[in-house]
Amino acid sequence: MESVRTCVGCRARAPRAALVRVVAIDSQVVLDERGSMPGRGAWVHRTHxxxxxxxxxxxxxxxxxxxxxxxxxxxxxHFQRNG
Structure with a gap:
């Protein structure tokens, strides 16, 4: 069974593969494409x-x-460039 996460933008639940993880590094929100960066992560849909x-x-x-x-x-x- 695939894990489910909640998008912090729209608050909808979705499979992990449909969302992207972000982490905070030195007060900057950074995209975690692999989903393996250390620290607490947040999940968001890949939409602007x-x-x-x-x-x-x-x-x-x-x-x-x-x-x-x-x-x-x-x-x-990133999301403005990649739509």
């Missing part, structure tokens, strides 16, 4: 809409348990 919703709701900070602000510019740029 879900990433924007997570940023707007400040869901990355809560899911990653990071106090203060996170730099999400790299993540936003």
């Amino acid at each position: 809409e879900c990433v924007d919703a997570a940023i707007r709701r400040r869901a990355f900070g809560r899911a990653l348990r990071v106090s203060g602000s996170l730099d999400t510019q790299t993540l936003q740029n």
